[in-house]
Amino acid sequence: MAPERSPLLEVEDLTIAFGDGAPVLDGLNFALNRNEIVGLVGETGAGKSILTRAIIDLLPKGGAITAGDIRVEGQSVGKLPEARKRALRGGEVALIGTNAKLLLDPVATVGSQVGRVLKAHRPASRTEIRSRVIDVFRQVGIVNPEARYEAFPHELSGGMAQRVVIAMALIAEPKLILADDATLGLDATIQAQVLDLLVSKGRELGLGVLLITHDLGIISHYCDRVGIIQGGRLIELKPVDQFLDKPETEYSRLLLDAAKVRPAPRDQSGDDAPAASIQPLLDVKELRKTFVVDGGQAVVRAVDGISFRLCKGETLALVGESGSGKTTAGQCLLKLLQADSGSVMFDGTEILGLREHEFRRMRRRLQVVFQEPYVALNPRWQVVDLISEPLALTGQRGGAERAAEVTRLIDLVHLPRRVAGLYPHQLTAGEQKRVGIARALATGPDFVVFDEPTTALDIRVRAQIIDLVRELQARMGLSALFITHDLNSVRSLAHNVAVMRHGKIVEHGETEQIFARPKEAYTRMLLAAELPIEANRSGKAPKTELEFVR
């Protein structure tokens, strides 16, 4: 038997490699105790997820532990017999992964899915299992758990699905929870709720929690200790306070700086602020768009009568949680969706009433950068073709002229010139965003819609993209609509902010004003949900209200 006081999780000299390639994890050493929350930070590809899968001995095919050992409660995981390993997974060590909707069986009710995990570890009668599941659902904050028990995953929102996955992790009363980017892609408000829940449950039950993320804000709010992983090595591991005060390595400092990037509040002096007297470039009045869902049973008012103006050179941020209608609004402006009613005047022309062929001539002046760059880029085209495609709209014929233009655009978005011959899947997420931006800029537009340009990017990459957009603003005098739920980026970019909720604009005003003195409760809630790393860390209590306004 294991000695009484061995740590909950010990990772010793862990090295993992695929085939004969370079190790993905290289000599990792750390321990995690009961009732402790350790955060691990690293950028995409640093080997974080491989670590979680190694702990439950479910490495992807081809991966193998080439040196070192992982022990849970003093027992080496790799040496356990198969049946014990199964009992360990979910029973003692529970994994919470990214994108809960993909982690749930689409054709089984969520209640039965959580129930079958319980049954696998703690056999019990049907009714007992059912009542336990409903009990745990209630604990993780699922409203009306009896009804939700019968729901299928596609009927749940992302946040709700994440709660189900957490319930699934908690149901068999494990001792160690591995949360692998558990809140990636969730709205900031939901993210805060989910993490609060996870952390408070962990504290309450005295669990060990390994919180893997690339968001230092989360670390600073919830973790006791933090480890930085770079290229498969744990380069730093220390209590969070010490880390925030003085990070040891160059890389940690870089990460920390990138996470702190913000304000550089916009230059408010004189000519930068758009003059109010000029005729607005874009004037939107009472824009409406409804969707009929459920076979005509219900109508969703995605955009419910919004109005705003945008002057030349101005950037307006449209902020809201997912489902607030902000993306729909952006698509209606560009006539990618047909609006139901309202008016959109662009440079003096009403565009909603234009026919498709009339509008096509205006297309080059109105462009969009899509949310998912990889989905929006044709995977079989090289970057050079992707960027030169929209150039056809501008009527530039000559091959040499066009090639020069492509090179200019590649330089403009700070991509290395060698990417011209690559395909989208060979690019990193940040490079894909840049290609998307270059495509949008190719026609020399007056107005660009950026749809969630920084979602799901690593912090440093996010900062770089924001820098790029700011630079473009300054150099090209671009007018832009910036659709996002990431308030940090808004602050350093936008002149004005419009907060959307349930299809309506609930608050609209100058950026600094909104940040400093939000009027609406909803805006305050959005602001409070952000997790800035330099905020007051008193007691690591779950955040509730506005404590970060400085």
Next chain:
Amino acid sequence: MFGVMFATFFLIRLLPGDPALLLLGNMATPEAIVSLRERLGLNDSIWVQFVRYLDNVAHGDLGTSIFTSNPVLQDLLERAPATLELICWAMLATVIIGVAVAVTAVVRRGGAVDRASRIYGLAAGAIPDFWVALLLIYFLFYLLGVAPAPFGRIDALLPPPNRITGFYIIDSLLTGNWDAFISSAGRLVLPVLTLTIVNAGALMKLTRTVFGDVYRSDFIRHARASGLPESVIVRSALRNSLPPIITLVGFLFGFLLGAAVLVETLFAWGGLGQYAVQAVVNSDYPALQGFVLVAAAFILLVYMTVDILYEFADPRIKV
């Protein structure tokens, strides 16, 4: 249904051949042919014929076979159970074997079943059904003598069991007629095996692909990380692979109704497919129309079942 009736009625009349001539033989006098055509109503305009046909069908009368002189409905009812029994058992075996092999191949990747299934997957589809049937008859009946003779559904010396469902196996079980049961079950083995060998290949390949994708998906990985036993994981992955499998099974069902004809012929089965081919050869308009009508109704029924099953298999689909 009306569309099917309309199309078949006119298409069949485009076929060359005169039923009267065929019925009376080469020695028939022109007068005899004319009078027979008169009697069969073949001299009326095609529209009159069509309307008369519709009226009859509406009254449940599919006409009288020119060739067997029996009402078409009676002919079809006699033969349908034979074919249905054959293809039902064949489909059952196809589904069980195809899915089981595919699942085993995916779960035990690189194992013996996986490798064997790859070879089979290549071969199946390349071998025509009559060839498989002939091989089986040659080896199992002629050389080894373990299989019964390929002559009909039941030993000619035994009376068929009392008709309840028309399926000999079920009828003989219900009536406790053990001789008939053993004989008819034995007779089924070779043709069912033939159809299964030919069709299970397609189903297996499809299931392998679909199930293989699901089996590698995130939620299955998560289920494994949650410590679910492998049997639960396989069941859940299989449930997620059902929709395409249901589609293919539905399609095969409809397809076999007519396509089993070569197998039926080889085993002297006396089923629908054989009847239809005879009808074509003999220009037996009413018989052929009746067959197409029944086949269309049957396929409609199968597809409806498929749609309903779909909704059960995947809660995201509303039919």
